[in-house]
Amino acid sequence: MQTIRVDLADRSYTVYIGTGILGHEHPAFNIPRGSTALIVSNEKVAPLYLESLAASLSGADVHQLILPDGESYKTLEYWSRIIDKLVEIRATRDATVFTLGGGVIGDMGGFAAASYMRGINFVQIPTSLLAQVDASVGGKTGFNHLHGKNLIGAFHQPTSVLIDIDTLETLPEREYSAGLAEVVKIAAVRDAEFLAWLEDNCAAVMSRETETVSEMIKRSIANKAAVVAEDERESGIRALLNFGHSFAHALETLTDYRQYLHGEAVAIGMMVASRLSEIRGLCETGFSERLGRLMASFDLPLELPRNLDPADILETMKLDKKVIAGSARLILVKAAGQGFIDSSSDKLQIAEAINKSLSGS
Ligand SMILES: NC(=O)c1ccc[n+]([C@@H]2O[C@H](COP(=O)([O-])OP(=O)(O)OC[C@H]3O[C@@H](n4cnc5c(N)ncnc54)[C@H](O)[C@@H]3O)[C@@H](O)[C@H]2O)c1
Ligand SMILES: [Zn+2]
Numbered sequence: 001m002q003t004i005r006v007d008l009a010d011r012s013y014t015v016y017i018g019t020g021i022l023g024h025e026h027p028a029f030n031i032p033r034g035s036t037a038l039i040v041s042n043e044k045v046a047p048l049y050l051e052s053l054a055a056s057l058s059g060a061d062v063h064q065l066i067l068p069d070g071e072s073y074k075t076l077e078y079w080s081r082i083i084d085k086l087v088e089i090r091a092t093r094d095a096t097v098f099t100l101g102g103g104v105i106g107d108m109g110g111f112a113a114a115s116y117m118r119g120i121n122f123v124q125i126p127t128s129l130l131a132q133v134d135a136s137v138g139g140k141t142g143f144n145h146l147h148g149k150n151l152i153g154a155f156h157q158p159t160s161v162l163i164d165i166d167t168l169e170t171l172p173e174r175e176y177s178a179g180l181a182e183v184v185k186i187a188a189v190r191d192a193e194f195l196a197w198l199e200d201n202c203a204a205v206m207s208r209e210t211e212t213v214s215e216m217i218k219r220s221i222a223n224k225a226a227v228v229a230e231d232e233r234e235s236g237i238r239a240l241l242n243f244g245h246s247f248a249h250a251l252e253t254l255t256d257y258r259q260y261l262h263g264e265a266v267a268i269g270m271m272v273a274s275r276l277s278e279i280r281g282l283c284e285t286g287f288s289e290r291l292g293r294l295m296a297s298f299d300l301p302l303e304l305p306r307n308l309d310p311a312d313i314l315e316t317m318k319l320d321k322k323v324i325a326g327s328a329r330l331i332l333v334k335a336a337g338q339g340f341i342d343s344s345s346d347k348l349q350i351a352e353a354i355n356k357s358l359s360g361s
Pocket of ligand 2: 245
């Protein structure tokens, strides 16, 4: 079992990474005897892992709520179902919400815990790679609005995060690759050594070799935890974690969130952002190619679809949350492991990077 401490004064917590956690005893399952636990999961993950989790919580008054699966259910309606359930089981302030699933369940269950009685405990049990390396740590919770992804939400740190690597056995390949995009992201902006490690261990990563996956998750979270400890509410450095994301969000919006998984859009977005860094002369040439090689070996897409109009991407980016007062605030890279926040790219340079990233160019 590996542990990482997320250092946030009285909101500090531990992330546990290991195998065979679900179904066994673990300190994070020790909630006060007789107190209420609500497991929130979805129709895909619950049949696989809910029974083991419930067995680990024996001694508590355990309830469950199983929601439909998918991003389209990360809405006000399904958040309120969680609240309704908490009311129905008469959860009091010492109740704990256990979120068992990917980032959708974690974000929405986390926000229910943040808002019910002004905040109750919650334990994240992420089961997708993306949620294990990214979404479950850092305390961002919320749900989508028709006019914006994650538009409603709050910062609410979990009481602990439990990552049972065994759950990855059932994760579809495409979802696994999408999670790898966020791994590449954190390495690219913050940890050159980790980026080289990923290149060296690419085959073992793809075959989901336990030791390698465990090390990869640990290194991703250690990086994220350091960023979050420094800037919990994203007033500065935490924005580095948005590398590739402004382009990704535009791509997701223009394709109605149907064509790409989030991580896939992020992979393409990182290619555009690293090309832009090169075009601006801020980054050694060859970095985008290097990133592309690694992501191709992780079965990630690298190019924007040909039928997309670059002007539409630029237009859509204006609506992005990360754009402040007209100038595009983007995360660029100086070199491997050295991301930075930049607001001085002009429209023509951004358009050139987009053009160079269109499929077939
Ligand atoms: N809070 C944050 O800091 C943060 C960061 C990144 C992403 N997010 C959010 O996370 C969400 C994306 O997360 P995601 O990629 O996990 O999506 P997801 O929750 O939809 O999970 C992806 C798919 O995999 C399935 N799944 C999960 N674990 C499985 C398992 N072990 N076996 C089989 N199937 C499994 C899910 O049911 C779903 O169908 C988005 O809503 C995004 O906004 C939040
Ligand atoms: Zn992301």
